[in-house]
Amino acid sequence: MKQFSLLEKQESLDVLNYQIRVCERCSLSVTRKHALTGEGNIEARIMFVALSPGVKEDSQNRMFIGPSGQVFDKLLYAAGIDRELVFMTNLVKCVLPKNRKPSVDEIESCSHFLDKEILIIHPEVIVPLGYYATLTILTKYHADPLAAEMNFAKVNGKLLFLNGEKIFPLPHPAALLYNPSFEPDTIEKYKELKTFM
Ligand code: SF4
Known part of the structure; x- marks a missing residue:
């Protein structure tokens, strides 16, 4: 995979962001x-991939500022991960x-x-959050999508090495809004994630 310089990354992202x-x-x-x-940080070692913007994110044009974002920030804080670095x-x-x-x-x-964002940012670890992001990323990197489709729990919190990429699927923060009992286990997984920084 081509590695971009900082300037190339910023220029490529500017073009891509306009297209989006x-x-x-x-x-x-x-x-x-x-x-x-x-x-976020274009030199990040960790790239989180959520499903889609929520209502608040759509209205204010910012990532993770609604209820899911509050959970996300809490998980990052508990694991000692600086949001500015991802x-x-x-x-x-x-x-x-x-x-x-x-x-x-x-x-x-x-x-x-x-696909283009992953190519440009070139993170050390891709972290798909929840079922749809995980299914899409596993399909892209030629894992057995059927397995992911059938059981997200089988890949949740497991570090997968696929086609030269490290992929670490985690639950979407929104899932914790409905199931707060997942929180302690998810914090432990975020702490594992921190070791890649
Ligand atoms: S969801 Fe994606 S493909 Fe559809 S309009 Fe928005 S940016 Fe374009």
């Missing part, structure tokens, strides 16, 4: 306020109305942006 902001490849462009670009992005760049599931077409329309 004006994208109308799928019908989510009609209902969004903003198509969210990735955010890169965060979404699988689907536009908000999903009423928090519905993404369609296969929407993921296929949008995920080429994620």
